[in-house]
Amino acid sequence: MSGHFIIPVSYYVKTFIGLLFLTFITVLAAQFDFGALNLTIALLIAVVKASLVLLIFMGLRWEKGFTWVLLLGSVVCVLIFFFFVFADLMTRGAIDIEEAGFHDLKSPVIKIEKGHAPTGH
Amino acid sequence: MATTGTSFIKHEVAHHFDNAEQEFESAKLGMWAFMAQEILFFSALFVAYAIFRYLYPEAFLEASSLLSWKMGAFNTAVLITSSFTMVMAVNSAQTSQKKKTFNFLLVTILLAALFLVVKYFEYMSKFHHGIFPPNYFNAMAVFEQVPIFFGIYFVITGLHALHILIGIGLIIWIMRRTARGEFHADYFTPVELVGLYWHFVDLVWIFLFPLLYLVG
Structure with a gap:
């Protein structure tokens, strides 16, 4: 080398x-x-x-093209991950309100007493 | 080439490679592929964080204020410094400076240990106040969703700490090989690859610090 x-x-x-x-x-x-x-x-x-x-x-600055493809490919996948999760999350509102309690979509976190896990939720 | 008069072990290129250059480039490409996977691995936790921060911004604000940003900032500086000593170790290996390589790796390990010690005290002070992962959460909080933040906090910083532990093991391994004289200008692939891994650990923390400690 x-x-x-x-x-x-x-x-x-x-x-x-x-x-x-x-x-x-x-x-x-x-x-x-x-x-x-x-x-x-x-x-x-x-x-x-x-x-x-x-x-x-x-040293990415001095790396060849294929390393960039790998890395940027990974970053693009992460962006797609975020995009679809938020496309869902940010457009839920109305359905959530109408069907609250039905699908139990936004069930609040159960407050824990004395440091024990709640049973059977 | 040897600056300290110590002997080096000649590296034999594996038979399935044309030459040392190709061997080095292949190994490095494999490491980058692994790192691309690591980004995806951590991304699930970052998405979980984003979802709950989007749903419960006030709870995240409160939960974050329970963390000590001073400890977080200190650990950020520690990791950045360890990344610097790591590139210096790689650079020393590339220029066949055996003793310098060894010493820079040693400093990197000490900084990694310092990071874990700070993290240990951070965890302990949280436990002391009843701040545990969600099912065992037993602290006073205004918002009901504060335990969710700490669920994410403990998993993501715990996994990050596990990466640091593995990194320490890897650095010890290349320190031993450095001492044996295996790394020099003609062969330093393992040092370079462990260096890449170590910078990745630093990279994750660069995002974790503002996201966990500085919500607001």
Whole structure:
């Protein structure tokens, strides 16, 4: 494997500092209330951090096409997973109200007394 | 090539590969396929989290406030640092620096252990307050769905901790092989692959930290 490409250490050092900085930003952003944007901001920073780890630490930036196909294929499957679950969840409302108690779709969590599991639910 | 005067063991390319390059690329591709599977594996838990957070946002807000974000942030920094020492170990192996590789791997293990120790104290303080997985939940909470959050919390952080434990085992394994002189510029595949695994563990935590500790 002579001639194998070795990534310069400076890349790693910069990525490391960047990741620590972004962690600080995550905590800082959580101190302020942006309303509905809170989750979006937290996830956006997480995606940037994850991309840094993938591209530099895991060397995806220097990988060949098929590795990208594997990884992006996996991510696309996860997005489909989320899409269909939420396509169901977000369009349930009316049916739920009409048929509550019939399908028992939204049965509330049973409050547990004295740390024992409820029997026969 | 050897910087510390120690001897290295020559690597024999397995007979079904054309050359070392092909052997290395094949192994790495296999590891990436495994990681693609790991993403799908964890995705089920992230979907569960998303469903219940969507249904019961107030309960998630309350449950999350019961966690110590300081411990979570500290552990995030610990894992990121361990990822850095891991790439440095891989880099040292690539440049045939045996002692440096060994030391960086050792630091990575110590950081992993530190992560688990913090996690242990976190779990214990939750148990102390009666915060157990749902069926055994015995704490005061305003919202009825708070136990659901902790059900997800214990499963997902527990599985993540299991990955860390496995990672520690793998790093010990490559440390022993490093000490024997098996890894050098011509062969460092296991170090590279364990490195990839370790970064994946870091990757999961990068998402877990804001989702579990910083709801709000």
